[in-house]
Each structure stands twice: as structure tokens, then as C-alpha cells.
Amino acid sequence: MAINYLYPDFEVQRNESRCITCRVCERQCANLVHHYDEQAGRMTSDESLCVNCHRCVSLCPTRALKIVKTDHVFKENANWRGEVIQDIYRQAETGGVLLASMGTPKPYPVYWDKMLINASQVTNPSIDPLREPMETTTFLGKKSTAIQRDEQGKLITDTTPQLKLAIPIMFSAMSYGSISYNAHKSLALAAERLGTLYNTGEGGLHEDFYRHGKNTIVQVASGRFGVHPGYLNAGAAIEIKMGQGAKPGIGGHLPGSKIGQDISKTRMIPLHSDAISPAPHHDIYSIEDLRQLVYALKEATNYTKPVIVKVAAVHNISAIASGIARSGADIIAIDGFRGGTGAAPARIRDNVGIPIELALASVDERLRAEGIRNQVSLVVGGSIRSSADVIKAIALGADAIYIATSALIALGCHLCRTCHSGKCNWGIATQNPELVKRLNPEIGSEHLVNLLTAWNHEIKEMMGGMGINSIEALKGNRLMLRGIGLCDAELKILGISHAGA
Amino acid sequence: MKRVYVNETWCLGCHLCEYYCAYANSGLNDMVKALKDKEIRPRLTIEQEGTISFAVSCRHCTEPLCMKSCIAGAISCKDGLIVIDQSKCVNCYSCIMACPYGALMPSVEQVMQKCELCATNSHGQPVCVQGCPNKAIVYEER
Numbered sequence: 001m002a003i004n005y006l007y008p009d010f011e012v013q014r015n016e017s018r019c020i021t022c023r024v025c026e027r028q029c030a031n032l033v034h035h036y037d038e039q040a041g042r043m044t045s046d047e048s049l050c051v052n053c054h055r056c057v058s059l060c061p062t063r064a065l066k067i068v069k070t071d072h073v074f075k076e077n078a079n080w081r082g083e084v085i086q087d088i089y090r091q092a093e094t095g096g097v098l099l100a101s102m103g104t105p106k107p108y109p110v111y112w113d114k115m116l117i118n119a120s121q122v123t124n125p126s127i128d129p130l131r132e133p134m135e136t137t138t139f140l141g142k143k144s145t146a147i148q149r150d151e152q153g154k155l156i157t158d159t160t161p162q163l164k165l166a167i168p169i170m171f172s173a174m175s176y177g178s179i180s181y182n183a184h185k186s187l188a189l190a191a192e193r194l195g196t197l198y199n200t201g202e203g204g205l206h207e208d209f210y211r212h213g214k215n216t217i218v219q220v221a222s223g224r225f226g227v228h229p230g231y232l233n234a235g236a237a238i239e240i241k242m243g244q245g246a247k248p249g250i251g252g253h254l255p256g257s258k259i260g261q262d263i264s265k266t267r268m269i270p271l272h273s274d275a276i277s278p279a280p281h282h283d284i285y286s287i288e289d290l291r292q293l294v295y296a297l298k299e300a301t302n303y304t305k306p307v308i309v310k311v312a313a314v315h316n317i318s319a320i321a322s323g324i325a326r327s328g329a330d331i332i333a334i335d336g337f338r339g340g341t342g343a344a345p346a347r348i349r350d351n352v353g354i355p356i357e358l359a360l361a362s363v364d365e366r367l368r369a370e371g372i373r374n375q376v377s378l379v380v381g382g383s384i385r386s387s388a389d390v391i392k393a394i395a396l397g398a399d400a401i402y403i404a405t406s407a408l409i410a411l412g413c414h415l416c417r418t419c420h421s422g423k424c425n426w427g428i429a430t431q432n433p434e435l436v437k438r439l440n441p442e443i444g445s446e447h448l449v450n451l452l453t454a455w456n457h458e459i460k461e462m463m464g465g466m467g468i469n470s471i472e473a474l475k476g477n478r479l480m481l482r483g484i485g486l487c488d489a490e491l492k493i494l495g496i497s498h499a500g501a
Numbered sequence: 502m503k504r505v506y507v508n509e510t511w512c513l514g515c516h517l518c519e520y521y522c523a524y525a526n527s528g529l530n531d532m533v534k535a536l537k538d539k540e541i542r543p544r545l546t547i548e549q550e551g552t553i554s555f556a557v558s559c560r561h562c563t564e565p566l567c568m569k570s571c572i573a574g575a576i577s578c579k580d581g582l583i584v585i586d587q588s589k590c591v592n593c594y595s596c597i598m599a600c601p602y603g604a605l606m607p608s609v610e611q612v613m614q615k616c617e618l619c620a621t622n623s624h625g626q627p628v629c630v631q632g633c634p635n636k637a638i639v640y641e642e643r
Contacts, residue, residue, distance in 0.1 A: 017533070018533050018537075019537075020520065020532065020533060020536040020537045022516065022517070022520045022536070023516070024515050024516065024517055024520075027513075027514065027515050027516065028513070028515055041538075059515065059517065059634055061517060061520055061521065061524075061532060061632070062532050062533050433552070434552055437510065437511060437513065437635075438513055438635060440511045440635045440636050440637075442636060443635070443636055
């Protein structure tokens with residue numbers, strides 16, 4: 001198009017008095033923003049290519065660089081905001097669906113930030129986790145309905161398969177393909193060291209990672225990529241992916257350009273073919289159909305592994321969860337609409353689904369009311385950003401938490417939300433070997449271990465403050481939460497009182 | 502003895518180590534003042550061909566050929582660390598000829614310079630190792 005309607009979103013500001021022209025910015029930018037002007041002997045930049053990923057800013061040894069939002073504006077209009085106008089220009093030019101990555105940036109309410117946690121004062125003692133034992137070990141799976149004893153009166157302790165987590169936090173599904181080999185390796189190593197699990201996502205399991213099987217959840221999605229008996233038996237649990245928070249109602253898309261030799265082999269699909277997962281599972285049109293797949297997977301693994309069913313948080317989530325609980329699944333994973341993705345249509349990401357806080361509260365409530373809460377464990381994800389979010393989720397009724405965006409940030413992600421370009425400068429959401437090697441799994445796994453170790457300390461501190469010494473006692477303990485600035489309808493769904501009440 | 506080792510798997514060819522080296526040996530405490538608008542003479546060099554790169558610096562050999570070849574007695578070994586006394590160097594380039602790694606080079610003052618693991622400058626620990634963003638250079642006992 002002869003006329004360019006789009007003005008760059010960012011400006012690259014270089015402090016000339018500090019720039020030593022080491023050219024690290026130029027060498028490290030996969031978007032080719034920076035280049036060295038031989039004649040002038042200084043660096044220049046083309047900000048129209050900048051995605052604001054901060055790779056150059058972070059590596060500049062003299063802090064000579066910063067990225068600022070452009071102050072170029074459209075005429076002020078509360079309805080036709082600049083971003084709205086720009087999206088129309090983009091679609092008028094390309095005729096295509098707008099693509100986006102990571103969780104929605106739209107200013108929807110974050111209910112975690114509208115809930116406050118309790119602490120003990122005077123009448124019940126708080127506990128100091130540095131001096132007294134504090135339990136965060138969590139078991140996921142079906143729990144028995146009643147205590148049973150054999151003829152000798154001894155307790156029958158046989159249970160269906162359970163997952164044991166040292167901390168109630170797992171890494172949620174990100175496929176090998178959507179993220180790099182080194183990102184997967186970082187997650188696998190960290191899960192092993194932390195005594196928790198990571199999730200393969202729908203892209204199969206690379207042969208190098210079978211050795212981390214005890215700490216792996218293997219996923220079966222609608223595309224069935226990389227699924228074979230060895231894969232199903234390799235992990236500690238199997239997850240059926242029905243939906244994803246960032247894009248409920250559609251399947252994953254991995255462009256052929258990312259399907260190199262290794263990914264093609266792992267996914268069991270031809271080299272450079274697009275890996276497009278169907279929107280539905282074509283063999284699942286009812287809870288009965290889901291039950292068939294749950295039991296087919298249990299049969300394939302000799303009833304030794306719990307089966308997780310993952311769904312996106314949508315309007316009738318409590319009825320859906322009730323159906324899943326009756327399908328024979330051991331664990332339900334619910335992904336809220338703020339959850340991340342490597343690529344999704346922007347309109348779906350920004351408009352479809354509901355917040356995880358509301359979904360979790362209503363599902364826990366419904367399963368309790370129906371007397372089937374013990375039949376399934378609840379795992380929630382979709383933008384859990386801190387240990388406080390974890391505490392609030394558990395108090396609302398979750399058994400464990402899935403994190404992915406937080407984990408990627410620990411690996412260096414700066415949330416520039418251009419994963420779909422495949423040019424991730426941090427070596428995370430890319431398959432370009434030159435970019436992939438920027439993420440050294442030794443450093444990556446250490447950062448992940450540090451993050452969750454820190455969160456676990458904070459969880460123990462907050463539990464201690466509430467006078468609780470076991471994560472089990474916090475589970476579904478909504479009396480520990482109060483709402484702030486919430487209306488009656490929101491408080492009712494969350495099942496909590498307003499602060500002060 | 503702890504030495505600097507490189508792992509080319511993780512080297513990004515960003516050349517930051519060279520700049521940190523030049524800064525560490527500049528004697529100045531401001532990187533901008535030390536390096537801005539100056540030709541840098543780092544004591545380690547990034548070797549690069551195609552997509553493979555790695556930093557080359559003095560190996561601190563147990564049998565240092567540079568020391569053996571020095572006609573002025575400027576190069577010596579202190580507990581395994583190979584150091585050069587630049588006041589004794591006569592600029593004969595014998596060490597450059599002898600070193601199989603290309604780890605010695607002329608300094609701005611013409612006399613030879615080499616990596617001394619930052620033990621003889623104000624930093625104490627190899628600054629290239631601290632400055633490497635991807636642990637491609639490590640300082641360890643092997």
C-alpha cells in the first residue's frame with residue numbers, strides 16, 4: 001500500500017552520551033531494529049520494527065537504551081480509540097484475522113486484586129513457619145467418600161492413582177513447538193528439582209525428555225499430535241485438553257514454518273506441514289463420549305495414572321465441570337480467560353470466556369452442592385501472578401494451581417506479545433536455533449526454581465499468619481477471604497463477604 | 502586452579518565479553534568513560550564462523566610456551582597464573598608466535614598484553630564471566 005496508515009507504537013531512545021557502539025543491540029535484535037552507521041560512527045534504529053521486547057535494553061552494558069510509548073496520537077475519542085482505528089487499518093490492508101499472543105491486555109477486572117486475606121489476632125495464634133512445621137504437600141486425584149476398614153478393622157488405604165506435589169503449583173501446558181526445546185528443558189528440570197510437574201502441551205514429548213517422566217503431564221488434544229502408547233505411559237498423568245483459556249472454542253495452530261525436523265518427529269507429522277488442531281475433539285460430543293476417552297486412556301495406561309480434563313472457563317462452567325466429574329476424570333483443570341497463548345485470534349482472546357476467579361468459585365460450590373467434590377481435584381490457571389493469587393485460589397476451592405505466563409516471565413519473557421511472529425528474542429517462543437540458544441536451561445531452570453521457592457516461602461508466611469499449618473486446611477476456606485469494592489452479585493458468586501463484614 | 506572455560510553451545514556472539522574485558526583492564530570505574538569513542542583492545546577475542554562462536558582467552562597452560570619463548574623474562578607463572586610484566590616487554594612478538602591460541606596481543610602502548618583472569622586489576626574476578634549473559638564463559642576448577 002502506498003500510504004502507510006500505521007505509525008510505530010514505540011520509540012527507541014538512545015542516550016548518545018552513554019552509547020559505546022558495542023553493537024550488542026544490533027546483534028541481539030531479531031527484528032533488525034538497530035544498525036551501525038559506519039560513516040557517522042554511531043548506532044541508528046528503525047523503531048517501526050520494534051516489538052518492545054527489551055532484549056536490547058537488558059543487554060546494553062551502559063544502559064544507553066530505553067523504549068518509550070510514542071506520543072503520536074489520533075484526535076481524542078473515547079469510543080474510536082487509537083488502537084481501534086489501527087486495527088481497522090490493519091484489517092483493511094490485509095483482509096486477515098488479527099493475531100495476538102499471550103493473555104488479554106484489556107482492562108477487565110482482576111478479582112484476585114479485589115480480595116483480601118485474613119490473619120490471626122489475639123483469639124487464635126498465628127504460626128511462625130520458620131519455627132514450626134508447615135505443610136504444602138498436595139495430593140491430586142479422587143478422594144474416597146468414606147473411611148473403609150477390612151475384617152481386622154485396619155484402614156483400607158488403597159486409592160486411585162494420585163499425584164504428589166511438594167508445592168501446590170504446576171507448570172501448565174505449553175507445547176514443544178509453541179515454545180522452544182530449551183524452554184521445555186528448563187521447565188522439566190525445574191519441575192524435577194521442585195517436586196512438581198510440568199505439562200507437555202499438545203505437541204508430544206521430545207525423546208530427550210522421557211527421562212523426566214515422573215514430573216511430566218502428557219497432554220492429549222484434539223489434534224492428537226505425538227500421541228502413542230509410549231507417550232501416554234511416559235508421564236505421571238494424562239491431560240485431555242478440551243479448551244484453552246485464551247481461545248475457548250478453537251484449537252491450537254502451529255504454522256508449518258515452525259515444524260522443523262525435531263518437531264515433525266515429536267508431533268509425528270510431515271516436515272513443514274501446518275499443525276492445526278481441530279476446534280472440537282471429533283470423537284467427543286457429550287459427557288458420555290468424554291467418559292469413553294477418559295477410560296480409553298486409563299485402559300491404555302493400566303489404570304496407573306490419573307486423567308485430567310482441561311477446559312476453558314466459559315459461561316456454564318459449573319454444569320460442564322459437574323459433567324466432567326461424572327465422566328471418570330480424576331482432576332479438572334480450568335483455564336481462565338486471561339490465560340496466555342502462543343497465538344490466538346485477537347478478538348477471541350479479548351472477548352471469549354470468563355475470569356478464572358468466578359469460574360473456580362462457582363465450580364467448587366456446584367460440586368460441593370452435588371456431593372461430588374471429592375471425586376475430582378480442581379486445578380486452576382489463567383494468569384496466576386503471585387503467591388497471593390495462589391493463596392486466594394486455594395481459599396476459593398482450588399487444590400492446585402497451574403502457572404505458565406509467570407513461568408515464562410521467569411525465563412526472561414517481557415510480554416511483548418509477539419510470540420506468533422516466531423522471532424522471540426529471548427529464545428522462548430521460537431524455533432530458530434540461533435534464538436533458541438539464547439535460553440540456557442541451566443539459567444532458566446534456576447530462575448524457575450527460585451521463583452517457586454520464593455512463592456512457597458510466601459505461601460507459608462501467609463498461611464502461618466492465618467493460623468493454618470497445612471495447605472489442606474486452607475482449601476475452600478472462604479472465610480479467609482473478604483471482597484473489596486465488589487458488588488453483591490460478585491460477592492455471591494465468589495461466596496465471600498465484603499471486607500468489614 | 503580455577504580457569505576460564507568457554508562453552509560454544511551457549512555463546513551468542515554478542516561480543517559483550519570483549520567490552521567488559523576492555524573496561525575491566527582500563528583502570529577506570531566508568532564503562533562509558535573507558536570505552537566511548539575508543540578502539541577497544543580486549544584480552545579475549547570472539548572467534549566466529551557461521552553460527553558458531555566462542556571466546557578465546559589465555560588457557561594459563563601448565564607448560565606455557567609464551568613464557569618459554571619470552572626473550573626478556575617478562576612472562577612468569579605465579580601459582581599457575583601466567584602474568585606479563587609489561588615494563589620488561591621488548592616488543593619482540595616471540596610470545597605471539599609461540600602461543601597456539603592467539604591469546605597474547607599488543608596493547609595500546611604496543612607492549613604485549615594477556616588475560617590475567619582479572620587477578621591483577623581492580624576487579625579480582627574475571628569480568629568476562631560476570632558479563633556473559635548466557636553462561637557461555639565460566640570460571641571454575643576442572
